[in-house]
Amino acid sequence: SAVISQKPSRDICQRGTSLTIQCQVDSQVTMMFWYRQQPGQSLTLIATANQGSEATYESGFVIDKFPISRPNLTFSTLTVSNMSPEDSSIYLCSVEDLGAFFGQGTRLTVV
Amino acid sequence: AQSVSQHNHHVILSEAASLELGCNYSYGGTVNLFWYVQYPGQHLQLLLKYFSGDPLVKGIKGFEAEFIKSKFSFNLRKPSVQWSDTAEYFCAVSRSGGYQKVTFGTGTKLQVIP
Numbered sequence: 034s035a036v037i038s039q040k041p042s043r044d045i046c047q048r049g050t051s052l053t054i055q056c057q058v059d060s061q062v063t064m065m066f067w068y069r070q071q072p073g074q075s076l077t078l079i080a081t082a083n084q085g086s087e088a089t090y091e092s093g094f095v096i097d098k099f100p101i102s103r104p105n106l107t108f109s110t111l112t113v114s115n116m117s118p119e120d121s122s123i124y125l126c127s128v129e130d131l132g133a134f135f136g137q138g139t140r141l142t143v144v
Numbered sequence: 145a146q147s148v149s150q151h152n153h154h155v156i157l158s159e160a161a162s163l164e165l166g167c168n169y170s171y172g173g174t175v176n177l178f179w180y181v182q183y184p185g186q187h188l189q190l191l192l193k194y195f196s197g198d199p200l201v202k203g204i205k206g207f208e209a210e211f212i213k214s215k216f217s218f219n220l221r222k223p224s225v226q227w228s229d230t231a232e233y234f235c236a237v238s239r240s241g242g243y244q245k246v247t248f249g250t251g252t253k254l255q256v257i258p
Binding site for chain 1: 176178190195246249
C-alpha cells in the first residue's frame with residue numbers, strides 16, 4: 034500500500050487566515066482524495082483531485098473555500114481559506130489502492 | 145449515491161467477550177466493503193476488505209466480517225476482544241471499479257474493560 038505523508042501534522046491558526054496542507058505519496062496515483070473529520074464525527078469527503086484537471090467537490094464544499102492543487106501524480110495541496118472556528122477539524126489526504134489509505138492527517142484548530 | 149449506517153455508536157465490553165458491530169449499506173450495484181480502525185491518537189488503518197468471492201473475510205488481529213448481500217450488511221466480528229482493541233471502528237463502502245470514492249459510516253467507539 035502507498036505511504037502518505039502530510040504536512041503540517043497540526044496547526045493553530047487565527048480566524049480569517051488560510052492554511053495550506055501538503056500531501057506527498059510515495060508512488061504515482063491517479064486520484065487523491067481529501068477528507069475532513071470533525072470532532073467526534075466520521076469522515077466526510079471534501080473533493081477528489083485528479084492530476085491535470087480541476088478537483089471535483091462534494092456537495093457542501095466549494096473551490097473558493099477549499100482550493101486544491103494537483104501538480105503531479107505524487108503530490109497535492111488543500112488550502113483552507115478564510116478560516117473560522119467551525120473549520121477546526123482533522124484534514125486527511127487519501128489514495129485509493131484496493132481500499133482507501135490515509136496519511137496521519139492535519140489537526141487544525143482555528144481560534 | 146451510496147450510504148452506510150452503523151447501528152452502535154458506543155459499545156462497552158469486558159475482555160474476552162465476543163464482539164459484533166453492525167453495518168448496513170445502501171447501494172443497488174456492486175460494492176466494495178471495508179472496515180477501518182482508528183486507535184486513540186492514531187490515523188485510520190484498514191482492518192479488512194471485501195471485493196468479491198468468499199463473503200467471509202478475515203482481517204488483521206483476529207477480526208472477520210461477513211458480507212450478506214440479501215441484507216446489505218457487512219458486520220464485523222471478533223470472538224474474544226482484548227483491551228488493546230479499544231478504538232473507533234468505521235464501516236465504509238465504495239462502488240466496484242477503479243478509483244471510486246469511499247463513503248464512511250458514523251463510526252462505533254469500542255471500549256474494552258480489563
